[in-house]
Each structure stands twice: as C-alpha cells, then as structure tokens.
Amino acid sequence: MALDSSVYDDRPRFPFTPPRRARCQVAILGAGPVGLVLAAGLARHGVAPVVIEPRGEVAFGSRAICVSRRSLEILESFGVAQAVLGEGLPWTRGHSFWRGHRVLSFEMPDDADQRHPPMVNLQQCFAEAALIAALPASVDLRWHSRMVSLVQDPDGVTLRIATPEGEYDLRTDHVVACDGARSPTRAALGLQLEGNSYEGRYLIADIRLRSAAPTERRAWFDPPSNPGSTLLMHKQPRDIWRIDYQLRDDEDAEAAQQEAAVRARIDAHLAMLGERPDYDLVLISLYRAHCLTLDRYRHGRVLLAGDAAHLVPIFGVRGLNSGIDDAGNLAWKLAAVARGESDALLDSYSEERVHAARENIRQSRKSTLFMTPPGRGHALLREAALSLAVSQDFARPLVNPRQSTAIAFPASRLQTEEDGDWPAGPPPGATLPSVPNRGGHITAGPQPLVIQAACATPIPGAVIVTPDDTRAVSLLGLDTPGAGYLVRPDGHVAFRWRRFDPPAFSAAHDRMWGRA
Amino acid sequence: MTEAELEALWERLAEAVDAAGPRHEALFLAKLALLLGRELDLPRVEALIATALRDLE
Numbered sequence: 001m002a003l004d005s006s007v008y009d010d011r012p013r014f015p016f017t018p019p020r021r022a023r024c025q026v027a028i029l030g031a032g033p034v035g036l037v038l039a040a041g042l043a044r045h046g047v048a049p050v051v052i053e054p055r056g057e058v059a060f061g062s063r064a065i066c067v068s069r070r071s072l073e074i075l076e077s078f079g080v081a082q083a084v085l086g087e088g089l090p091w092t093r094g095h096s097f098w099r100g101h102r103v104l105s106f107e108m109p110d111d112a113d114q115r116h117p118p119m120v121n122l123q124q125c126f127a128e129a130a131l132i133a134a135l136p137a138s139v140d141l142r143w144h145s146r147m148v149s150l151v152q153d154p155d156g157v158t159l160r161i162a163t164p165e166g167e168y169d170l171r172t173d174h175v176v177a178c179d180g181a182r183s184p185t186r187a188a189l190g191l192q193l194e195g196n197s198y199e200g201r202y203l204i205a206d207i208r209l210r211s212a213a214p215t216e217r218r219a220w221f222d223p224p225s226n227p228g229s230t231l232l233m234h235k236q237p238r239d240i241w242r243i244d245y246q247l248r249d250d251e252d253a254e255a256a257q258q259e260a261a262v263r264a265r266i267d268a269h270l271a272m273l274g275e276r277p278d279y280d281l282v283l284i285s286l287y288r289a290h291c292l293t294l295d296r297y298r299h300g301r302v303l304l305a306g307d308a309a310h311l312v313p314i315f316g317v318r319g320l321n322s323g324i325d326d327a328g329n330l331a332w333k334l335a336a337v338a339r340g341e342s343d344a345l346l347d348s349y350s351e352e353r354v355h356a357a358r359e360n361i362r363q364s365r366k367s368t369l370f371m372t373p374p375g376r377g378h379a380l381l382r383e384a385a386l387s388l389a390v391s392q393d394f395a396r397p398l399v400n401p402r403q404s405t406a407i408a409f410p411a412s413r414l415q416t417e418e419d420g421d422w423p424a425g426p427p428p429g430a431t432l433p434s435v436p437n438r439g440g441h442i443t444a445g446p447q448p449l450v451i452q453a454a455c456a457t458p459i460p461g462a463v464i465v466t467p468d469d470t471r472a473v474s475l476l477g478l479d480t481p482g483a484g485y486l487v488r489p490d491g492h493v494a495f496r497w498r499r500f501d502p503p504a505f506s507a508a509h510d511r512m513w514g515r516a
Numbered sequence: 517m518t519e520a521e522l523e524a525l526w527e528r529l530a531e532a533v534d535a536a537g538p539r540h541e542a543l544f545l546a547k548l549a550l551l552l553g554r555e556l557d558l559p560r561v562e563a564l565i566a567t568a569l570r571d572l573e
Contacts, residue, residue, distance in 0.1 A: 384546035394554065 003259065004280045005061070007208060007238055011125050012132070013057045016144035016164050024050040024140070025338045027159055027172040029147050029185055032059060033124060034306030034323035035178035036131040039139045040078040041331025044446045045489075047338050048138040050170065052161060054146040058132070061283045062206050063124035064320035065236055070406040070431065071321045072116040073491060074328035077445030081116075083130035087237050090117035094217035096399050098386035100224060104399045113471065114434045115441045119403065121215060121236050124320070150175065150188050152300050174334060174346075175302045178323070183308035189299055193292035193311060195361065200372020201247045202287045202314075205262055209241050209270075209279040219401065221386055225272035226265055230371060240282060243269070244314075246372060247286075257284050289313035289368045293357040297326075298350040305330060310357040315367035318360040318404045325407070326353050332446065332489035336513060344514035348414050356407045367402050406431040409492065416508035420498035424477035431491045437465070437472045444491035448512065451476065452484035455500070459484070488512055 026042055028035045031053035042049045067075075067084050075081040096104040108118035132141070148167065149160040159170045177185030186193075215235040222228060232244040243266060247256050255261060262284055267277045293310035297303055306323030313319075329352060333345035373379040388395035409415065409429035418428055426432060432449075435442040442451060442463055450462040453473070458464055462484065465472045473479060482500035486508055487493055495508035510516045517525070536544035553561045 380542055380546050381550075383543050384550055387543060388547055388550060395550070 003282060003284065004208070005282050007240060007282060008061050008123070008125055011058050011060070012129050014141070014143040015056070017142075018165060019050075019142060019161075019163075019168060019170070020140065021050075022169065023171045024048070025173045026050075026334055027052060027157070027170060027175050029159075029175060029177045030179035030183075030306075030308070031055070031128075031132075031141060031143075032178060032180055032306070033064070033128055033131065033320055034327050035176075036128060036135065037075065037078065037080070037324050038176060038178060038305065038327035038331055039141075040080045040131065040135055041074075041327055041446075042335060043136045043138050044078045045332055045335030047335045048140065050140045050142060050172070052142050052145045052147055052159070052170070054144070056143045058125050058128035061123070061125055061285075062236060062240065062242060064314075064317075065121050065123055065234060065242055066317035066321070066404075067120045067122060067127070067324075068317065068321045068404045069114070069116045069118045070404070071324040072120065073431075073434075073444070074324055076116070077328070077443065077489070077491070078331070080131055080134040083134045084120055084122050084127055085116075086130060087126060088120035088122035089215040089235055089237055090120050091215040091217070091235075092118055093214075094219070094401065096219045096221065096401070097223060098221045098390065101390045103221075103386055103389035104396050106400055108403060113436050113475065115436075115443075116434070119317070121234055123236055123238075123240065126237065147179075147184060147188075150185065150302065152302065157301050173301065173338065176330065176334070177302065177304045177308045178306050178327075179308050181307040181311055183304065185302065186294070186304060186308055189302065191294055191299070191304075193290075193294060195290070195292035195311075196365075197292070198289040198313070198368055198372055198374060199249070200289065200368075200374065201251075201253065202244050202372070203247055203256055203262065204283075204285045204287050205243045205245075205266065206236070206282040207241050207243060207266060207279040208239050208282055209275065210239055211235075211241065211275055213273075213275075217401065217403075220269075221382075223269070223272060225268040229265075231269060241279075244287070253286055257286060259284070287314060289315070289364075289372060291361040291365050291368070293354065293361065295354065296350050297353055298346050303330060303334075303346060303349065305353075309353070310360070312357070312360045313364045313368045313371075315371045316364045316402050316404050318364050321404045322356060322360050325356060328490045329353055333514075342514040344413065348412060348514060352409050352412055352414075355409060359407050360404070363402050363404075370399075412492075414488070414494060414512050414514060415492070416495040416504075416511055418496045418498075419501075419504075422477045422496070422498070423479065424474060425485070425496070426476075426493045428493050428495055430493055432485070432487050432493060433475060435472050435475050437463075437469055442472065444487045445489045448489055448494075448509075449487040450484060451478070451487065452500070453478040453481055455482035458482075459500075459505070486512065 026049040028051045092110045146162045151158045218233045220231045230246045234242040290311040305326035385398040415428040452462040454466045486495040494512040
C-alpha cells in the first residue's frame with residue numbers, strides 16, 4: 001500500500017547494549033506506554049527497574065491517542081507529565097451529528113480549579129519517545145531483548161532473556177508484564193482473558209491534512225457523506241487527523257483497507273465538511289471491540305498490567321488510560337514491598353484494578369453498543385435516540401460518548417470507612433480532585449498526603465487548610481477544625497475523618513500500607 | 517381511559533404510522549415507545565413489554 005507514513009519515520013531507534021547487571025528488584029516486560037510509565041513511577045519511588053523490550057524502537061504510528069486528566073495526574077506525580085503535555089493537543093469539547101442534525105455538544109468538566117485539561121491528544125509513538133527521553137538514568141531499558149522463559153520460586157523469578165548476543169538469565173524479585181494484548185507472559189502463565197468480543201469492525205485511518213478545525217471529538221452517525229456508517233474524527237499534533245469509521249457487516253476487510261476504498265470514503269466526508277480533499281493517507285488499520293479481562297492480575301511474583309491484563313473497546317478511550325491507572329496503582333505498592341512492606345499490597349493491586357477493569361468494561365460496553373449496534377434492535381433504538389436527541393434534551397445522555405473518568409473503589413483492603421457526614425469531597429476509594437490552594441494545587445504523590453483543617457495540634461507534615469482557603473474548604477468539605485484526609489501516593493483517598501482521633505488515624509495509616 | 521378514548525388512541529396511532537410512512541414506521545414506533553416509557557416506571561414498562569411480546573404470530 002503506497003501510504004506516506006514518513007511523519008512516523010523519524011521515531012528514535014535504540015541499539016542493543018550488553019546487560020550491566022543480572023539481578024534487579026523489579027523487571028518490567030514491555031516498553032510500551034504502560035511499561036514506560038511504570039518504570040518512571042518505580043524510579044520516582046526509589047526502585048531501579050529493568051525493562052525488557054523485544055523491539056529496538058518505539059511503537060509504530062498513532063495507536064492510542066487520547067490521554068485523560070487522571071492519566072496526566074499520574075504522569076505528573078511520576079515527574080513525566082511534560083512528555084504528553086509538551087506536544088499534545090488539549091481538548092474539552094465534542095459534537096455528535098445524526099444525518100444533517102447536530103444532536104449533542106458536550107463539554108468535559110473543566111474549570112478554573114483544574115490543573116490539567118480533561119483530555120490531551122498525542123500519537124502513541126511520540127508519547128513513548130518523549131517518555132523514554134524523560135526517564136531517569138536509574139531505569140535500565142534493554143532493547144532487542146525478549147523473555148523466552150519465566151520460572152518462579154519462593155524467593156524470586158528467573159527470566160531467560162534472548163538477545164542478539166545470546167541468552168542470559170535475569171533474576172528478579174517481581175515481574176510486571178506490560179507486554180500488550182498478545183502478552184507472551186500471559187501465555188507463559190497459561191492464563192486467558194475472559195469476556196466478550198464484538199463483531200462490529202472499525203477502520204482507523206490517519207491522514208495528514210491542513211485544517212482550521214479545532215481540537216474536538218466529532219462523531220457522525222449515518223452522515224450524508226457515508227450513509228449507514230458512523231465516523232469519528234480527532235485532531236493530533238503535526239497536522240495528523242484520526243478518522244475512524246464503521247465497516248458495513250457485509251464489507252470485505254481486505255477490500256475495505258485498499259487505499260482507493262479508504263480515499264473514497266474520506267473524500268466524501270471531507271467534501272461534506274467543506275474541507276479540500278488535499279491530504280496524505282498515513283496509516284490504515286482495522287479494529288474490533290473487545291471487553292476482556294483476567295480475573296486476577298497477581299500470580300505469585302508476577303503481575304500483569306495494561307492490555308496484558310484487560311482489553312476494553314476504544315470508544316471512551318479507556319485502553320491506554322486504564323493501563324496508566326494500573327501503573328499508578330502498582331508503582332508505589334511494588335516500591336513499598338521492595339522496602340519490606342507486606343505483599344498484601346500486591347493483592348490489593350489485583351483486587352482494585354480488576355474492579356476498575358470491570359467498571360471500564362461496563363461503561364465501554366454501553367459505548368460499544370451505540371458505536372457498533374450488534375443487531376437490529378440496538379440499531380433501531382440507537383436511531384430512535386439520535387432522532388429524539390435532535391429536539392429532546394432527555395435523549396442526549398443516550399448519545400453521550402461516555403469518556404473515561406477516574407474510577408473509585410467502593411471497597412478496598414487498604415481503605416478505612418469515614419466517620420460522620422461530609423458536606424463535600426471525595427470519600428475513601430475516590431481520587432483526590434484538583435484542589436487549588438494558595439496559588440498552587442494540593443497534589444497527591446509520590447508520598448502519602450495528609451490534608452487537615454487547621455486546629456490546635458495538627459498532624460506533623462500535613463497540608464493545612466485554613467478557613468481562608470475557601471476553595472479547598474468547599475471542595476474537600478473541610479469545615480471542621482482537625483478534620484482531614486489521608487491520601488495514598490496514587491491519589492486515592494485511604495481515609496477521611498470529621499473528628500481527629502489519633503489511634504483511628506494510625507490504624508488507617510497502617511491499613512493503607514497493607515499492615516493490618 | 518374510556519372505551520371511546522381507547523378507540524381514539526387506536527385510530528390516532530394508525531394515522532401516525534401512516535404519516536411516518538413504511539420507511540420510517542419502525543423508527544417512529546421506537547421513538548414513541550421511548551417517549552411513552554419515560555412516563556412510566558421501569559417495572560411497569562417491563563410488564564407492558566412482556567404483554568406486547570405475546571402472541572406475535
């Protein structure tokens with residue numbers, strides 16, 4: 001296919017370098033975005049991971065392009081948010097159209113309190129390159145290196161690594177598999193993802209197009225340009241636009257991916273938008289939605305994260321973002337276990353993130369039913385919702401794309417039930433919102449965070465909120481002297497109290513570290 | 517609803533299906549079902565769906 005993908009040709013390539021050490025505390029399998037973010041997080045928490053990657057370069061092409069606010073918070077706490085914010089395009093707004101009508105315009109929550117945009121678009125290959133450049137020297141990235149066997153014993157894991165200069169053994173306390181949807185680690189452990197796959201197919205095309213259109217998510221259902229189809233359009237840096245469209249059930253996959261066939265559909269669409277059909281086709285790929293997860297992400301000393309652990313549909317951008325959330329959840333726990341804390345922390349990683357995956361699947365299943373109706377019933381009721389949404393407000397939530405949002409844990413072995421009634425603020429298990437305070441923000445990580453309303457004997461090291469800090473008081477409900485929050489390094493609230501009780505605080509603190 | 521009102525409803529629905537036309541009758545009825553269903557609670561809608569699914573042949 002004569003595609004011009006030169007925009008992605010200048011990605012960095014990395015040589016093989018002989019390993020410096022045969023032992024490490026944590027080995028990460030896979031240098032995709034999840035593995036790289038986890039490596040940054042571990043380094044931030046004082047652990048020097050070894051990263052094993054078969055490729056000698058970053059991923060090819062745009063792949064996952066939307067990074068959520070929650071992901072940006074995690075990247076920030078690991079010191080690498082600039083890798084995405086630097087070149088990424090922030091956006092807050094989207095529109096959906098049905099035939100000739102605009103049926104929905106949505107704004108993602110964004111106000112003066114926020115320190116990050118709700119969403120940033122950046123091609124995965126550029127994000128990976130920027131993350132690699134931002135990693136501290138303590139991260140030992142080993143390119144052209146492939147795990148060929150994994151053997152666990154009570155004291156550790158031995159990985160056999162194949163390289164261009166032969167094989168060697170790497171001994172490690174823990175392994176984290178971030179090796180993607182076709183995870184070799186998952187296969188080596190004999191594990192299988194469970195859940196549903198959907199029949200509907202989307203073609204994904206990147207085009208280079210000069211367009212004055214703003215960075216927004218636009219979706220067209222049954223548009224005049226492509227009757228019967230659904231199209232999505234996202235702007236990316238370097239004048240690249242992502243166009244996704246649904247293939248008809250009777251369409252042949254091979255034929256649909258031919259350049260002429262793709263151009264015909266994109267030409268018609270650009271004509272409808274009043275854009276000149278003057279563009280280069282950069283990439284074409286095919287996509288099917290999957291809602292799949294393992295039921296446990298910890299198997300002894302081996303943990304799984306990202307696509308290796310769960311696959312969610314692209315609609316709602318939960319794939320990469322849930323993987324970054326996995327890394328945010330795991331980094332501080334692995335670092336604590338390396339320091340000698342209880343490995344119950346690793347069980348909590350599995351419990352919490354399996355819960356999150358099921359919640360992501362629940363949400364993205366709804367998006368998928370709308371984006372690829374699996375039968376006549378869903379197709380007809382989708383059309384009914386779209387038609388009603390032209391004039392009826394009540395129908396618009398049915399049309400909303402349900403973009404990824406932070407997920408709270410209703411229960412976790414690490415959190416403690418709150419006392420009393422709270423007027424506002426995140427309960428235990430939820431994530432700390434963006435709280436502006438004294439010209440900056442109160443931010444979680446990399447250490448645990450204690451926030452407390454001013455009182456006579458504050459907790460040493462606590463961020464003190466006074467009645468003059470009106471925004472923090474109202475966002476967190478800190479209207480009582482001594483009331484406060486204990487926030488985990490990953491931003492989830494471990495405990496909050498209306499009345500400060502030192503033994504209760506101490507017990508909650510121990511529980512957060514998996515000691516109780 | 518009185519018998520006379522029921523007859524009026526029956527006739528009005530018939531006219532509306534005709535007004536929608538054969539290309540749009542299913543879409544029209546689906547929209548109407550969503551609008552009517554919103555006026556009721558879910559258990560009631562469930563019961564009415566079950567009734568309407570009976571004796572389709």
